[in-house]
Amino acid sequence: MHYDYKKGAQRVDEILSSEIDIKNDSETLPKDDSKFSFSNGYYVWITAIFVDIRDSSQLFSQAGLENAEETGKLIRAFTSEIIEILRLPNGDSDFLREIGIRGDCVYATFSTPLKSDILACADKTFYINTYLNMLNKKLVKLGKPEFKAGIGMASGQELVLKAGRDHTGINSKVWIGNAVNRASNLSSLGQSEITSERLFYSKCAFHNFIAGLKQRNSDKDVDSWFTQYTDDSGNVSQHAGIIKTDFDSWIENEMN
Template identity: 45%
Template sequence: MKELVYDYKERKEKVEEILDNTDGVNEVKQFPRDEDFTYTNGYKAWASAIFIDLRDSTSLFTKKDDVEISKVIRGFTSEIIEILRRELDGNELKEIGIRGDCVFAVYSTPVKDDIYEIASRSFYVNTYMKMLNILLEERGLPSIKAGIGLSTSVTLAVKAGRKSSGINNLVWIGKSVATAAKLSDLGNKNGVGPIVMSSLFYNNMIDIQINKNAKKDVKSWYTKANDAKFGDYYHANITKTEFNEWITNGMK
């Protein structure tokens, strides 16, 4: 068997080149196209992230029937990706993916309307979970729950990887992505609702939601809570009305 040989002397020069050639970070209103990112620049703008984290996946994954597990995981990921991947004006999708038992997406959100639109996606996902569990139950498959974390912040994005290797990605440096991932772990357990928003995310979208539901007490839909690690956050169990009624009426 061949043994790995890492030419550390040659690679030291490459590392020095990387460290010395980054020429600056551009603060912009909205993140540019992916092709505008290089290995020598970076961009800083408002980004919002949503993470949907499967609850108690360890128990699910240890079930003996691999076919059952495959069906549940595919049902969980496929339509959530469909909800998250659609781009609208302004909130350009910058990254979407799956990390273990979690589906996530990161968007460029230069204005508050864009942040609200990401919140709306969380309401769709929450409603979809209700539909999915009915379909799972009809097939004798295990039901599942998920926590949905949302956060926004000014975020630094840099292209990382190795030039000309084909292995590269944007790295998100800031609270938006990290906090959304952590908040998703709080959702749908210990009395916390499935949708969990950072305080900054909530404050940037709540007035828009109130204006869209003028005759309703929108703020009563949310519960404010505090976590030693994340500070204040808001949680809720909000669904899309028409979608939810269709499910309740038998999905016919």
């Protein structure tokens, strides 16, 4: 192998001296990857959701060859329906922009120019929270350990651009801002020493969906569903244990 470091230095100089055409007048993030190039980027409102397995390192390390198949089934059961919930459209709007698995975490990012879009993302987290109750009930019946998990959601304006190596086909979108990292960090707080609840929302996400949630539940004390949490760095979030009642009733009725 020989790396031509002189040409590498030239490529770096070209990148550092180039200009990026940042499109900040677009309401939504394009779904078509052909809209992205190595010379442009989009500054738009996005929402990120991360679902993180708690104590996954212990689960994986104890797998061993004899238990690898069972552990594989558990991970597949955990990820399969969460991905299904995350990929469902918001009415007629397919606002999903990226979905994937990073180690022990399922994540998704959405283009959310409207507050109703952010509320739709919150609704997904309620479904995921309820689904985990269903999964754990099935696991208990089979004599298997329950999953603990954290569900983090954050919203904000981010610069989204293509990064990688031009002309190689090796590239990916990069999300420059606070929402994706914040959602990832919040997912680590659910079902931890802080609270037994799974759901955590950033201040921005909460601010943008709470009015819609109250309007949808005008006969209920929605404020009582949330508890504010401030971390050591002064970051404010809200945690909750919200479930979908019809779904949960079906679970409680032995899923019949």
